[in-house]
Amino acid sequence: MRGRECKEIDEAFYAAPCAQGGEVWTMPKRHASQVVIQLRVGLGGLHRLDGADAMGIAHFIEHRLFEKPGGDMAERFANLGGDINAGTGLASTDYTLSCSSHLAEHIDMLCELVFAGHWHRAAIERERDIIASEIKLYQDDPDWVGYHACLRSAYGEQAIAREIAGDMALLDAVDADLLERWHTAYYQPANTSLFVAGNVDPHCVVAMYEEALRRHVKARAVGAASAPLPNILPTDPVAPAVSAQVPVHQPQVFMAFPDGGVGYPPRTIARELALEIGLDMAMGPASSAFASWYESGLILGDSFSAEVLMEQAYGFCMISAETACPERFAEAVCQALSAEWDGLEWGEEFARAQRKIYGQIVRSFESPDGCVEMMSAARQLGGQPFDYVDSLRQMSMVDVAAGFAHCLNPQRAGIAHLMPLQGSV
């Protein structure tokens, strides 16, 4: 087991490989009243098998795994006071549990949940209806609609821009054999990571996980980790801005700035932080651009958002707002990103944003669930959690400038306008 202390933020982190494959990452927190555990499986919507991508399938598997011959897993966790949730993303499926006691039993059940697949026809039929209901729920969410519309503008019809839960046609095509094949291919210990934070002993956690894997993976062939996802690149050139009518009160604008191109550096924690600093300098709440947009009424109150979403295979910045003037807002964003900074102003803004992001990073390690999120995010970018602290300390203005050049390029923005449906509101 390798460990590292970070005195600057008063935390320690331990990582250990498992005998059966995969890794266990732990952050002990002596005073915590709950333990948070995340079992990440390296299967998300972007993964492929036999020439097809996993859009719809990875999510269907996540839903179906909860039902076992011995009863519903969520109910079995609940019997011990464990609160389980799961989510399917583009690059992974995450099973996250919080509990206050019975750690060994919870880890054991988590392995049973993830590695034991049961694919009954009648249950699959029922799940189809439930997932169809979930998809309809999202279709009424303007943020969801805008997010996908601007990704389609930036990435075309690539899987990254599609709905992870799939569509009705795809749901109809799902059967037991398909789910079994994908589950067997990807739900391997070598293709998982376990992240644990709370009042725990790292060595005990590894022993508990290995024992649980022995119980629940013994009947299966132990496979290798899946190959890394290929680099997802935007279309060149990006499609013109798209517009959709939805039942909203005010127009909304979504802008995706894709990262990536031939010869670009790999995506790392340092690059993610450089983009966060760059966005904050250009249009964060303390910037001149934000102040002028708010004062002039271009953006409405709390609706503005600018965030970085990055994993090793893809990355983009997403900027969105409610505004009465969608085109003017999009122009203003592009102007803010193209602004010429003089050296002094640039240095001051950089120092301010760097301090702010430092505070946010330290805060992220405050609670067990925050620690798990940090471990999980670091793992996705090929690093470890304290790289956030180290990378920020080493960051320079040159890194931020590179972030602007590689990602925050107004020429490559995918843009979607959501306009109010006539007579709807």
Added chain:
Amino acid sequence: MPPGNQRYTRYVDLYLGRGLYLHWQHAPNYKTLRFDFVIGHPLRRPDNAYMALVGRLCERGTRLMPDMQSLNRAADNLYGAYYAVDIGSMADRQFLHVVFELLDPRFVAEDERHGLLLRALAMVHQIAMEPLAEGNGYKKAYLEQEKRALAAQIKSLYNDKMAYAQWRCAREMEGEERAGMPARIEDVAAVEGSALWDFHRQLMGNGEIHFYASGCIDPSQITTIAEQVKTWRQSRPEPAQGSPRPAPVAAGRRVFECGDVVQSRLVCGYGVAVPRSVDDYARLLLFNAIWGGESPSLLFRRLREECGLCYYIDSHLDAFAGRAYVLAGIDRQDYGRTVAEIETALADMACGQIEGEGFEQGRALLLHRIAALSEDRDALIRMSLRTHLARLRIEGDHLLHLVEALSPRDVALAASQVAFSMAYMLHDRGGSI
């Protein structure tokens, strides 16, 4: 898990006089210090419009930081201190809540630690009590802009169809005169600058102020904080005005609204017996956890897993307002069946037909939530406010013991005091119900 972890912490309450309460939580595990300034006022029209505007204007600038940018820059320079002004409600009260969270001085450069706490306290005071003034009122341009922004924000509630449906259901239950949140657009439009300025001054002068300080704060620091907070009010507040009585709950109404939605949103509103003791409150919490508040729950199991009627179903409780709600996303044609299933589940619980494991699961999850309160400052503050609002001593340790001792009969008793009030549904244009 290794023994010795502190299962529950709570605020220590100190009364400073002049309507000022200081609540202190010594939590050495936190990496931040957090200050919460909370002041309450009766929830009624048009004061809810006034309160919402005061909250927005508090964030526009203060006497010493006269615009949003300088306020935000000051927070960033305190290592990205987070601040926000929220307006919330609980039962028949509304609250202005200033949250200010900054890094514990242990984590900042050594030469910047000194005075950090006092700088943060000064910022909270500025934001809540010293708004930017122009003459004898708010800056007029800011006020007009915030009125427009608030009206737009209220209209944009429609963007979140589930939140909109719940708001419509609550409003239908309340009736025309009793006003919940958000405020009505016509009330926002009618607000005048001088009246709003007076409202803010009276609120700060007369309302009970609850100031919460949590983090690695030792007794000497809490003494310093108490001395500072005491200076924020010079005179004794006037006696508080009475709050309106809870409105009678309309029984058995059904309201349908047609909209451009793919999926219908159903909200069923219920009247519940307002808890008169902590035992009542514990019973109600457990009832809700088993009924629909946790996952899994009775409603989740029956409506989603057995009947496949929905993906999303949830129940939640506004105990001291005497209300409970069930929310679900369903197909329009399943309305009748869904409502019938929800009612059957409630009736079964009231008759004591609580499925064996469902009781234990709901209780175990509720106990886990209460045990985890020590890491959830927002939940702890809400609990503390309920304590003051209901004049009940609600503490985590006590609540844990009470919930542990409850039986299915207690839950049946709570369920028998829950009465259907109304159903509201926002549905698609494909046809009628």
